[in-house]
Amino acid sequence: MTFxxxxxxxxxxxxxxxAGIIGTGVAPMVFTRxxxxxxxxxxNPTGDTxxxxxxxxxxxxxxxxxxxxxxAYELAIAHLNGEGDGGLLNVLTPSAxxxxxxxxxxxxxVSSDSQTKSDxxxxxxxxxxxxxxxxxxxxxxxSGEAIAVQGLCQEKGIIFMAGLTHSNDTTGKDKRRYGxxxxxxxxxxxxxxxxxxxxxxxxxxxxxxLTADYTWGWTQEESIKAATEALGWxxxxxxxxxxxxxxxxxxLTPILNSGADVLILNHYGLDMVNxxxxxxxxxxxxxxxxxxxxxxxxxxxxxxxxxxxxxxVRGIFGTSNWHWNLQDAGSIAFTKSFxxxxxxxxxxxxxxxxxxxxxxxxxxxxxxxxxPPEVIKALxxxxxxxxxxxxxxxxxxxxxxMKSVLVVQGNEAPTSEFDVLNVVQxxxxxxxxxxxxIFGGELGPAEPAPLC
Amino acid sequence: xxxxLMSRNDLVLLLGFxxxxxxxxxxxxxxxxxxxDLLQRFMxxxxxxxxxxxxxxxxxxxxxxxxxxxxxxxxxxxxSLKLLTLDAxxxxxLAVIISGIFALIIGFLCLRRSGIYFSILTLxxxxxxYNLAYSVLTPITNGETGxxxxxxxxxxxxxAVGHSFVGQPIPTxxxxxxxxxxxxxxxxxxxxxxxxxxxxxxxxxxGMMLKAIKSNQTRMQxxxxxxxPYALSAFVISGxxxxxxxxxxxxxxxxxxxxxxxxxxxxEVVLMTILGGVGTxxxxxxxxxxxxxxxxxxxxxxxxxxxxxxxxLPDGVDSFLVKVIGKFVGDGWHLTLGLVFVIIxxxxxxxxxxGVRRIAAAFRNRGSTPRTSNQTQAAE
Numbered sequence: 001m002t003f004x005x006x007x008x009x010x011x012x013x014x015x016x017x018x019a020g021i022i023g024t025g026v027a028p029m030v031f032t033r034x035x036x037x038x039x040x041x042x043x044n045p046t047g048d049t050x051x052x053x054x055x056x057x058x059x060x061x062x063x064x065x066x067x068x069x070x071x072a073y074e075l076a077i078a079h080l081n082g083e084g085d086g087g088l089l090n091v092l093t094p095s096a097x098x099x100x101x102x103x104x105x106x107x108x109x110v111s112s113d114s115q116t117k118s119d120x121x122x123x124x125x126x127x128x129x130x131x132x133x134x135x136x137x138x139x140x141x142x143s144g145e146a147i148a149v150q151g152l153c154q155e156k157g158i159i160f161m162a163g164l165t166h167s168n169d170t171t172g173k174d175k176r177r178y179g180x181x182x183x184x185x186x187x188x189x190x191x192x193x194x195x196x197x198x199x200x201x202x203x204x205x206x207x208x209x210l211t212a213d214y215t216w217g218w219t220q221e222e223s224i225k226a227a228t229e230a231l232g233w234x235x236x237x238x239x240x241x242x243x244x245x246x247x248x249x250x251x252l253t254p255i256l257n258s259g260a261d262v263l264i265l266n267h268y269g270l271d272m273v274n275x276x277x278x279x280x281x282x283x284x285x286x287x288x289x290x291x292x293x294x295x296x297x298x299x300x301x302x303x304x305x306x307x308x309x310x311x312x313v314r315g316i317f318g319t320s321n322w323h324w325n326l327q328d329a330g331s332i333a334f335t336k337s338f339x340x341x342x343x344x345x346x347x348x349x350x351x352x353x354x355x356x357x358x359x360x361x362x363x364x365x366x367x368x369x370x371x372p373p374e375v376i377k378a379l380x381x382x383x384x385x386x387x388x389x390x391x392x393x394x395x396x397x398x399x400x401x402m403k404s405v406l407v408v409q410g411n412e413a414p415t416s417e418f419d420v421l422n423v424v425q426x427x428x429x430x431x432x433x434x435x436x437x438i439f440g441g442e443l444g445p446a447e448p449a450p451l452c
Numbered sequence: 453x454x455x456x457l458m459s460r461n462d463l464v465l466l467l468g469f470x471x472x473x474x475x476x477x478x479x480x481x482x483x484x485x486x487x488x489d490l491l492q493r494f495m496x497x498x499x500x501x502x503x504x505x506x507x508x509x510x511x512x513x514x515x516x517x518x519x520x521x522x523x524x525x526x527x528x529x530x531x532s533l534k535l536l537t538l539d540a541x542x543x544x545x546l547a548v549i550i551s552g553i554f555a556l557i558i559g560f561l562c563l564r565r566s567g568i569y570f571s572i573l574t575l576x577x578x579x580x581x582y583n584l585a586y587s588v589l590t591p592i593t594n595g596e597t598g599x600x601x602x603x604x605x606x607x608x609x610x611x612a613v614g615h616s617f618v619g620q621p622i623p624t625x626x627x628x629x630x631x632x633x634x635x636x637x638x639x640x641x642x643x644x645x646x647x648x649x650x651x652x653x654x655x656x657x658x659g660m661m662l663k664a665i666k667s668n669q670t671r672m673q674x675x676x677x678x679x680x681p682y683a684l685s686a687f688v689i690s691g692x693x694x695x696x697x698x699x700x701x702x703x704x705x706x707x708x709x710x711x712x713x714x715x716x717x718x719x720e721v722v723l724m725t726i727l728g729g730v731g732t733x734x735x736x737x738x739x740x741x742x743x744x745x746x747x748x749x750x751x752x753x754x755x756x757x758x759x760x761x762x763x764x765l766p767d768g769v770d771s772f773l774v775k776v777i778g779k780f781v782g783d784g785w786h787l788t789l790g791l792v793f794v795i796i797x798x799x800x801x802x803x804x805x806x807g808v809r810r811i812a813a814a815f816r817n818r819g820s821t822p823r824t825s826n827q828t829q830a831a832e
Binding site: 112120131151169 | 484486487488489490493586587590594595596597598600601602603604620622631632705706707709711712748751752754782783
């Protein structure tokens with residue numbers, strides 16, 4: 001009986017605890033951890049179903065993205081179970097997916113509202129692992145959440161397939177063996193966006209950064225600063241704004257007298273939906289500074305935000321992971337089945353969520369087991385194609401996907417409410433690949449798999 | 453425990469409380485809350501609320517800034533785990549000491565005023581601490597991202613004794629990892645100790661002084677007592693409780709985020725105390741459990757789960773029910789909490805404990821009018 005076992009643990013813990021409180025200082029620590037048999041791992045699915053844990057921000061600054069991710073996961077799970085039109089299952093190459101669930105087990109899911117907060121995301125993920133028996137955690141639209149949950153998953157021995165997270169730290173400084181990211185990162189945004197900015201705005205610019213104050217904002221600011229300074233631009237100031245701010249006027253006023261002629265908005269989600277129109281209404285884009293037209297750049301932008309920001313986004317440059325209007329087979333298939341199910345084209349958040357769910361399922365099929373270290377091996381260094389980003393590599397060194405990056409521009413004359421971004425350039429994988437060692441960090445071991 | 457130390461009633465209460473706490477994994481399982489992480493949170497926020505009650509319930513000072521001490525405790529604990537050792541005891545000792553010092557400074561400044569001015573001052577200090585943690589002190593707190601353990605942390609003491617480990621660093625208690633049910637019993641032991649100490653404080657001459665401050669501080673001063681040292685001690689003790697709770701949260705789940713210092717977190721502990729019953733010993737703990745249960749269980753329900761639950765009902769009825777109830781669960785759980793709070797405050801001003809007392813009184817002598825509860829108000 002499991003309870004008996006727990007009772008014994010309690011007694012031992014209480015005894016040692018009491019002895020310790022009375023005793024002196026720190027006793028030498030003996031860390032014992034046996035090697036676990038392959039059947040004995042966290043949440044080994046024994047029945048005929050397997051559960052995904054979806055950790056989604058349904059409230060807070062990134063709620064819009066979270067809702068779109070949820071739609072995508074539900075679609076992916078339906079497709080994995082052989083329902084619907086199969087979506088990207090038909091175009092993924094190589095693919096081990098059969099459309100009968102994963103290893104013959106039907107896929108189900110539990111979800112949790114992470115409120116765009118790291119603490120809450122972690123509590124939700126723990127609940128899904130401990131109570132609901134989730135075999136894999138996925139989702140999140142903030143790098144803060146992703147990094148917090150990734151650490152937890154490493155501790156529990158549960159694979160984490162990150163959703164929307166763009167910080168360099170997710171697969172850099174804070175990378176973990178059990179965490180995987182399909183989405184691109186700020187450094188790649190810098191590589192892709194830099195040359196386009198140089199071409200459009202010249203090399204004599206003075207940039208002013210407004211940055212969301214957490215890991216993603218910090219690393220994006222750093223990457224974009226490096227990329228623009230390489231062009232010869234000068235950085236006038238970098239100002240941090242709290243995540244979830246609604247009124248940016250106090251941050252916009254100082255820009256007027258700063259001598260800057262470019263505003264770089266390192267904001268995402270609702271933050272940008274607020275800050276960009278406010279900057280435009282403030283008259284920044286109608287100004288001239290240093291004898292040049294004032295410009296705004298949004299290094300990371302998505303359709304959802306462009307839609308939310310309305311007319312303000314027209315003509316503004318940024319980067320995206322994926323766009324629904326791409327003309328390869330994968331993008332067409334995904335846009336079609338998502339549109340059929342929900343009546344709107346998918347956002348890049350939805351795309352990366354969907355792809356991550358499929359890639360995990362595919363890796364389990366290829367590994368032939370849910371045992372996490374084997375699944376990790378199957379994902380590491382996996383080369384695949386057909387998911388809408390061209391040939392893609394899940395790099396083993398940092399668990400970052402290497403693929404092409406899109407430079408996009410706000411559409412000047414949108415034909416529909418979804419036609420808000422134009423793809424200006426597709427920057428190839430060769431260009432956006434970088435040396436994983438520049439960010440440091442350690443993946444840690446996969447084995448022995450921790451037992452939650 | 454001899455009879456001089458504790459009255460029979462107190463002893464029964466303590467033993468009953470311990471029994472309820474230790475058997476939680478059994479009786480909470482049917483309610484969907486019998487998993488270690490939530491049980492740990494029940495214990496941790498129970499400690500937080502018990503400590504808060506020493507200040508609010510006993511002394512009558514309503515602090516709106518207790519989350520600051522909670523956060524300081526968490527950050528101290530994580531730094532101890534990062535810099536010194538993965539063992540939980542030094543982390544917790546340090547956290548209690550540092551948050552106590554922090555409470556001493558803030559309490560010294562805030563206790564110059566009472567009533568609403570005191571509340572506003574604590575709120576201001578807590579918000580300042582939150583903003584410091586969120587943006588100014590990011591090298592120490594890592595801001596919104598949260599402070600985590602990494603493989604490359606120095607951990608001086610561990611390194612000195614030649615201790616090494618594999619994988620993600622996990623806090624331990626003399627080599628035993630504190631996770632899952634072990635973590636729960638670890639926290640439960642602290643809750644019981646915290647409860648016992650609060651019980652002793654409430655029954656001691658010192659507790660009597662605190663109650664006197666609450667009932668009429670001016671009268672106390674006229675009789676020649678200097679009330680400030682007493683109020684300050686209560687403030688520091690309750691700050692240390694908060695630090696202990698914060699440290700436990702960091703030890704069982706080694707991540708410290710700035711959100712736990714936000715004013716909403718301070719407000720939450722006020723809600724817990726009022727919901728359960730201000731001034732009672734058990735009330736705040738029950739309030740904490742109810743709020744954490746709502747937060748973790750109701751917020752996890754989604755329309756799919758509801759649809760499955762109401763599947764047996766005829767079409768139309770079930771979708772209607774899913775639609776209506778769906779507004780109150782998932783991301784709408786605050787709505788349910790708000791409703792429960794309003795109902796309790798209107799009908800049971802003394803919180804859930806007043807409800808318990810009324811029921812008990814009704815059973816004891818049917819027909820007679822229930823006793824009115826002790827009213828609780830902030831110090832004048």
